[in-house]
Amino acid sequence: MNKKTLKDIDVKGKRVFCRVDFNVPMQDGKITDETRIRAALPTIQYLMEQGAKVILASHFGRPKGKVVEEMRLTPVGVRLAELLGKDVKKVDEAYGDSVKAVISSMNEGDVLLLENVRFYPGEEKNDPELAKAFAELADVYVNDAFGAAHRAHASTEGIAHNLPAVSGFLMEKELDVLGKALSNPERPFTAIIGGAKVKDKIGVIENLLELVDNLIIGGGLAYTFIKAQGHEIGKSLLEADKIDLAKSFMEKAKAKGVNFYMPVDAIVADDFSADANSKVVAIEEIPADWEALDIGPKTAEIYRDVIQKSKLVIWNGPMGVFEIDKFAGGTKAVAEALAEAQGTYSVIGGGDSAAAAEKFGLAEKMSHISTGGGASLEFIEGKALPGVMALNDK
Numbered sequence: 001m002n003k004k005t006l007k008d009i010d011v012k013g014k015r016v017f018c019r020v021d022f023n024v025p026m027q028d029g030k031i032t033d034e035t036r037i038r039a040a041l042p043t044i045q046y047l048m049e050q051g052a053k054v055i056l057a058s059h060f061g062r063p064k065g066k067v068v069e070e071m072r073l074t075p076v077g078v079r080l081a082e083l084l085g086k087d088v089k090k091v092d093e094a095y096g097d098s099v100k101a102v103i104s105s106m107n108e109g110d111v112l113l114l115e116n117v118r119f120y121p122g123e124e125k126n127d128p129e130l131a132k133a134f135a136e137l138a139d140v141y142v143n144d145a146f147g148a149a150h151r152a153h154a155s156t157e158g159i160a161h162n163l164p165a166v167s168g169f170l171m172e173k174e175l176d177v178l179g180k181a182l183s184n185p186e187r188p189f190t191a192i193i194g195g196a197k198v199k200d201k202i203g204v205i206e207n208l209l210e211l212v213d214n215l216i217i218g219g220g221l222a223y224t225f226i227k228a229q230g231h232e233i234g235k236s237l238l239e240a241d242k243i244d245l246a247k248s249f250m251e252k253a254k255a256k257g258v259n260f261y262m263p264v265d266a267i268v269a270d271d272f273s274a275d276a277n278s279k280v281v282a283i284e285e286i287p288a289d290w291e292a293l294d295i296g297p298k299t300a301e302i303y304r305d306v307i308q309k310s311k312l313v314i315w316n317g318p319m320g321v322f323e324i325d326k327f328a329g330g331t332k333a334v335a336e337a338l339a340e341a342q343g344t345y346s347v348i349g350g351g352d353s354a355a356a357a358e359k360f361g362l363a364e365k366m367s368h369i370s371t372g373g374g375a376s377l378e379f380i381e382g383k384a385l386p387g388v389m390a391l392n393d394k
């Protein structure tokens with residue numbers, strides 16, 4: 001990487017604004033997967049050992065520029081303190097005089113966690129004033145938030161223009177590992193795209209068609225494609241204004257000779273809940289009042305077979321609502337196929353896919369679990385990541 005890293009600068013006694021990605025899966029105020037917190041520890045511990053005053057900033061969820069009580073970073077601070085074996089002071093703002101006062105009382109090696117940066121409308125707008133306000137808190141900026149590096153926001157991009165700016169260890173490692181896997185990909189190269197963020201991921205699919213031999217679609221975003229094929233999808237997730245785009249992708253795949261795999265069956269439910277009635281149906285037969293919440297067993301078998309014949313697989317986004325056991329089978333089948341595949345380099349991206357691998361006890365069997373979802377996809381697509389571009393050159 002041609003960007004400066006933490007090892008290139010001296011942080012002793014300095015106030016370091018360290019952007020991390022603590023956007024962890026959470027249910028009822030409990031962290032359900034702490035991969036992203038653990039992944040940030042090497043940088044945080046290094047900063048502590050070097051005698052920096054460590055000021056951590058992160059976003060959590062999508063509060064849209066307002067304070068949302070359930071999206072405070074307080075539970076993350078509690079868990080971080082346990083993992084570090086050290087107090088972590090948490091404040092309820094992310095800049096301003098009261099935060100400055102807390103920072104001025106910090107000792108070398110102390111750790112402070114700021115509030116969710118997305119509580120401020122300027123964050124996602126990359127407002128230069130907010131970037132300046134963040135920068136005023138510190139002497140140095142370290143970006144270790146690989147998972148948010150595809151966002152040009154005030155705490156991931158803007159701030160880097162106001163302070164000496166370097167990457168953290170996690171950022172460096174992610175760019176290194178992903179860069180190596182993709183510089184000359186082994187084939188067959190397969191991408192598996194699932195999850196629920198249809199808007200975010202649909203563009204990615206188009207770019208992946210230029211790179212891969214096989215494209216597997218699952219999760220909530222599959223149903224926009226199924227609809228585009230002319231089937232009814234009941235109450236399944238749909239991005240209606242993307243149907244034509246989905247159609248054009250399927251045509252593009254055909255023209256390019258990319259194998260485009262979509263669910264042939266699904267598990268449908270009459271409610272989005274653990275005690276819903278559910279059944280397996282062929283993909284053309286989703287009942288009007290039901291929604292598809294997982295791929296079906298036939299689809300899982302086909303996907304398993306493709307995965308096992310691949311040399312490089314990137315996987316982003318679960319195949320179904322894996323948080324609920326009865327809709328977890330498809331995601332589990334994909335995770336198992338990846339874990340069992342011999343000689344296949346497997347890269348998992350996305351908070352939820354990583355959480356799923358962890359939930360099924362298969363995380364250790366994957367070649368690389370990236371802490372980035374959208375970020376790893378954009379990197380794979382060959383896009384420049386704003387959070388990386390803004391850092392100082394070596």
Ligand SMILES: Nc1ncnc2c1ncn2[C@@H]1O[C@H](COP(=O)(O)OP(=O)(O)OP(=O)(O)O)[C@@H](O)[C@H]1O
Binds near residue numbers: 221323
């Ligand atoms: N068929 C479906 N209908 C509705 N929701 C679904 C369906 N399949 C999966 N999901 C949901 O998608 C969510 C994950 O989607 P998301 O796109 O955020 O994936 P991700 O792996 O976390 O990627 P990223 O890190 O980029 O956000 C899960 O909470 C899961 O329950």
Ligand SMILES: O=C(O)[C@H](O)COP(=O)(O)O
Binds near residue numbers: 147151372
């Ligand atoms: O979960 C992620 O992919 C990152 O934390 C970025 O979150 P975002 O998609 O809400 O920007």
